Amino acid sequence: MRDVAIVAFAQSPLVRRQTDFDEPQMIMPVVREAYEQSGLDRSQIDFVCSGSADYLAGQPFAFIRGLDAVGAWPPLSESHVEMDGAWALYEAWMMLQIGHADTALVYGFGKASAGNMREVLTVELDPYYLAPTGIDCISTAGLQARALLDNSDYTERDMAEVAARSRRSAMSNDHAQVKKDVTAEEILAEPYWVDPLRPSDCPPITDGAAAVVLVAGDRARDLCERPAWIRGIDNRIETHYFGTRDLSKSPSTEVAGKTVGSGDGIEVAEISSTFSHQELILKDALGLQDSTEINPSGGPLAANPLMAVGLIRIGEAFNQIKNNGKQRVLAHATSGHCLQQNLVCVLEGD
Amino acid sequence: MSDDVKVLNSVVSLDYERPPTRAARRYTEAVGEKRLIAHRCPECERLYTPPKGYCPVCVVLTTDEHEIEVSPEGVLVSYTVTNPDKLHQQGGKTSARGDVMLDGTRITLMGELDGVEAADVHTGMRMRAVWVELEDGRLPSSGGWGAVGIKGWEPTGEPDASREEVQELLKKAGES
Amino acid sequence: MPGLLREAATRALADAELEWSDIDAVVFGKAPDLFEGVMRPELFLNDAMGGAGKPMFRMHTAGSVGAHTAIFGAHLIESGQYECVLSIAFEKQSETDTSRILGGGSRGGAGVAFASSIRQYIEKSGAPPHIGPLVAVKDRLNALKNPHAQLKIPGIDIKMVEESEMVVEPLRKLECCPTSDGAGAIIFTSEKRIPKTERPPAWLHGSSTRSEASGHPSRSWVNPLAGQQCAAEAYAQAGITNPLEELDCAEIYVPFSWFEPMWLENLGFAEEGQGWKMVDDDITAFDGAFPVNASGGVLSANAIGAAGLIRCAEAAMQVRGTAGEHQVPDVRRAMGHAFGGASQYFAIWIVGSEKP
Ligand SMILES: [Zn+2]
Numbered sequence: 001m002r003d004v005a006i007v008a009f010a011q012s013p014l015v016r017r018q019t020d021f022d023e024p025q026m027i028m029p030v031v032r033e034a035y036e037q038s039g040l041d042r043s044q045i046d047f048v049c050s051g052s053a054d055y056l057a058g059q060p061f062a063f064i065r066g067l068d069a070v071g072a073w074p075p076l077s078e079s080h081v082e083m084d085g086a087w088a089l090y091e092a093w094m095m096l097q098i099g100h101a102d103t104a105l106v107y108g109f110g111k112a113s114a115g116n117m118r119e120v121l122t123v124e125l126d127p128y129y130l131a132p133t134g135i136d137c138i139s140t141a142g143l144q145a146r147a148l149l150d151n152s153d154y155t156e157r158d159m160a161e162v163a164a165r166s167r168r169s170a171m172s173n174d175h176a177q178v179k180k181d182v183t184a185e186e187i188l189a190e191p192y193w194v195d196p197l198r199p200s201d202c203p204p205i206t207d208g209a210a211a212v213v214l215v216a217g218d219r220a221r222d223l224c225e226r227p228a229w230i231r232g233i234d235n236r237i238e239t240h241y242f243g244t245r246d247l248s249k250s251p252s253t254e255v256a257g258k259t260v261g262s263g264d265g266i267e268v269a270e271i272s273s274t275f276s277h278q279e280l281i282l283k284d285a286l287g288l289q290d291s292t293e294i295n296p297s298g299g300p301l302a303a304n305p306l307m308a309v310g311l312i313r314i315g316e317a318f319n320q321i322k323n324n325g326k327q328r329v330l331a332h333a334t335s336g337h338c339l340q341q342n343l344v345c346v347l348e349g350d
Numbered sequence: 351m352s353d354d355v356k357v358l359n360s361v362v363s364l365d366y367e368r369p370p371t372r373a374a375r376r377y378t379e380a381v382g383e384k385r386l387i388a389h390r391c392p393e394c395e396r397l398y399t400p401p402k403g404y405c406p407v408c409v410v411l412t413t414d415e416h417e418i419e420v421s422p423e424g425v426l427v428s429y430t431v432t433n434p435d436k437l438h439q440q441g442g443k444t445s446a447r448g449d450v451m452l453d454g455t456r457i458t459l460m461g462e463l464d465g466v467e468a469a470d471v472h473t474g475m476r477m478r479a480v481w482v483e484l485e486d487g488r489l490p491s492s493g494g495w496g497a498v499g500i501k502g503w504e505p506t507g508e509p510d511a512s513r514e515e516v517q518e519l520l521k522k523a524g525e526s
Numbered sequence: 527m528p529g530l531l532r533e534a535a536t537r538a539l540a541d542a543e544l545e546w547s548d549i550d551a552v553v554f555g556k557a558p559d560l561f562e563g564v565m566r567p568e569l570f571l572n573d574a575m576g577g578a579g580k581p582m583f584r585m586h587t588a589g590s591v592g593a594h595t596a597i598f599g600a601h602l603i604e605s606g607q608y609e610c611v612l613s614i615a616f617e618k619q620s621e622t623d624t625s626r627i628l629g630g631g632s633r634g635g636a637g638v639a640f641a642s643s644i645r646q647y648i649e650k651s652g653a654p655p656h657i658g659p660l661v662a663v664k665d666r667l668n669a670l671k672n673p674h675a676q677l678k679i680p681g682i683d684i685k686m687v688e689e690s691e692m693v694v695e696p697l698r699k700l701e702c703c704p705t706s707d708g709a710g711a712i713i714f715t716s717e718k719r720i721p722k723t724e725r726p727p728a729w730l731h732g733s734s735t736r737s738e739a740s741g742h743p744s745r746s747w748v749n750p751l752a753g754q755q756c757a758a759e760a761y762a763q764a765g766i767t768n769p770l771e772e773l774d775c776a777e778i779y780v781p782f783s784w785f786e787p788m789w790l791e792n793l794g795f796a797e798e799g800q801g802w803k804m805v806d807d808d809i810t811a812f813d814g815a816f817p818v819n820a821s822g823g824v825l826s827a828n829a830i831g832a833a834g835l836i837r838c839a840e841a842a843m844q845v846r847g848t849a850g851e852h853q854v855p856d857v858r859r860a861m862g863h864a865f866g867g868a869s870q871y872f873a874i875w876i877v878g879s880e881k882p
Pocket residue numbers: 391392393394395396405406407408409
């Protein structure tokens with residue numbers, strides 16, 4: 001495996017509704033900041049890969065405008081995944097692995113505010129058997145939370161603790177959207193929204209973008225004082241149908257985690273637990289110890305820009321190495337309802 | 351089984367709301383006054399209309415201070431005659447659409463060609479914008495491939511640009 | 527949708543004499559999700575693709591996505607991390623009204639945008655008007671030899687094309703691709719896992735992807751720089767200096783007849799402004815010196831998301847000698863090509879019968 005490191009990470013303000021800027025305008029400052037941080041200019045980037053979803057914008061080919069934001073002139077060696085930017089990072093990492101590139105820019109973006117996400121994400125379900133039921137993403141998460149509570153020792157208090165801690169952690173994250181000095185008791189006092197989920201168990205709706213620069217080999221050390229080396233990255237998908245899954249577990253996360261060594265000495269984990277109960281499921285699937293700090297950024301419960309949120313987890317994990325002196329950290333991204341697909345990545349400092 | 355199921359009709363209807371950017375709002379206001387505005391990139395001086403609020407070549411944001419007025423007239427550099435009925439679409443009449451390169455710019459804007467029979471359309475014609483009428487200060491929703499705020503193009507009646515002049519324009523547009 | 531994918535994947539597995547359990551990872555591609563009205567349909571189609579428990583990737587690079595899907599599958603093998611990968615792509619345009627999604631009602635759809643660049647090509651190159659119909663006839667005659675082609679028009683000739691109705695000037699109906707349902711699947715293995723079948727593998731000699739922004743005023747739709755650079759990189763990887771001499775045939779994404787001469791120039795098979803002469807001289811005909819789209823090409827079936835992957839697969843079939851009735855004799859190296867967006871996304875691969 002070729003040594004590849006993250007040397008730069010930038011993110012936009014993560015907000016409920018970005019009214020000033022359209023997508024290219026939202027991405028552009030982020031990309032510029034990532035270039036500047038890396039010390040590379042556009043002409044020194046060998047490969048560009050992005051993640052986004054047409055259905056967030058409600059337009060076919062919505063991702064094409066992303067090209068406007070990265071300076072795709074002269075033309076770029078480039079690709080796009082209809083997934084979170086974390087998978088774009090995987091593709092870019094692969095280009096560096098095979099030596100077709102030595103540097104890469106990865107970005108992810110989404111303006112969830114344009115549509116009604118509870119309706120839009122229903123269209124992500126099987127169009128023959130599930131979508132016609134009209135079930136929305138909060139309700140499918142509710143099914144999963146119920147399955148967890150009924151099949152484990154976890155309680156609603158455990159969920160509330162996750163929700164409260166995430167909002168408190170977000171207070172020290174300049175980019176976070178929902179930050180609040182809140183306790184589990186206060187959250188437990190909220191009425192149910194979609195039983196057993198309370199409003200605070202659920203993520204906000206967020207507009208935002210993020211970008212990461214990858215560099216192969218020793219050059220990473222020249223460009224970044226403490227680069228974060230990608231020691232393992234894997235992703236796995238499960239069957240789509242809720243009826244054939246044990247929703248209280250995440251076997252795809254477990255397999256991906258084992259492949260990259262997730263249980264072993266992780267100091268900080270930035271995970272895409274979009275709902276509070278998912279942190280409990282993911283922590284077990286990844287085999288994280290109690291000593292592992294989870295989502296010091298606040299995680300998706302503090303800001304959830306779809307198609308960028310997973311890449312932001314990787315970026316936040318990188319920041320833990322770069323800025324906080326951590327040595328071994330983990331990032332996780334997810335796709336689909338109820339953690340259907342999961343990507344796990346382990347980063348290490350020098 | 352009585353009748354075989356041949357089609358499951360499932361209509362997906364989703365509403366989206368995309369607020370216009372500042373550049374788009376100012377462009378719309380200008381169109382209301384029958385003016386065409388563009389942004390000039392501070393780095394490469396390329397012109398963009400409608401203004402995007404950025405230059406995709408230089409990766410810089412542009413704002414009001416980069417706004418300039420451009421001519422709503424130009425030369426027809428390419429065209430096509432469409433027959434929408436044959437594309438299984440709504441509407442119906444045969445129409446011509448063309449690319450007009452605005453005077454003094456390398457910008458081509460596409461639009462329907464008005465005031466000229468489809469059979470008489472030819473490259474090199476000098477054209478001017480036919481403005482969309484605002485409805486309550488707003489542009490009617492357009493969608494599709496044309497320029498916002500411009501319904502199309504009509505001949506100015508001035509003499510045509512020669513074939514050489516059109517090729518020169520296209521060549522200039524293809525540079526850099 | 528699941529059935530389409532299942533059928534393609536099952537046939538690919540049978541061709542390779544492999545089982546579902548041999549597949550380590552799945553790369554899936556399709557063009558806009560709005561075409562089928564399902565957001566990220568790979569999530570539900572995953573079961574039909576045998577993806578459960580495996581790594582899965584979803585590509586979307588507009589019309590070029592099928593070729594991207596093939597190329598990324600090959601990259602996974604090249605990295606040494608995977609031994610056997612399924613790249614699979616589809617489009618089921620009959621699920622919705624795609625020209626409405628693309629064109630937004632009565633404004634004419636994708637053909638209008640492309641017809642305009644075709645007009646520019648004709649003006650610039652001085653190509654005579656029969657070139658487009660000539661391509662249309664050639665590809666449709668080739669399609670008669672391809673059991674998978676959708677449009678089969680026995681006895682098609684120039685006159686029939688020239689008498690078909692004008693859809694988007696200068697394109698007549700028979701010069702346009704159909705709307706299609708379809709899927710394609712390719713299986714990649716590492717060298718040590720090449721299945722022992724009677725059918726030899728195709729070897730990847732080079733691949734490249736290039737994209738350019740649509741939003742700046744000075745780009746060319748007729749001879750896009752991204753396409754030129756994409757070809758140049760693929761040739762460099764394959765050690766090719768004279769593509770017309772060193773390649774034996776090509777499968778090029780030609781959704782409208784005139785794109786053949788345009789892309790012959792863009793890909794370096796002809797000098798700028800000269801591509802139409804290759805068509806006129808029958809060089810790209812099935813029995814010509816450099817057959818283009820022996821399968822009948824996109825003009826004979828355009829399941830958009832799958833079409834690029836099928837171009838790549840057809841190139842591979844030619845070098846494997848498994849193209850059946852539309853097999854070009856003695857193909858050693860062939861190109862698969864796709865483009866997308868406003869002629870701004872390009873993906874190319876070059877495959878050969880010999881290990882590079
Ligand atoms: Zn500029």
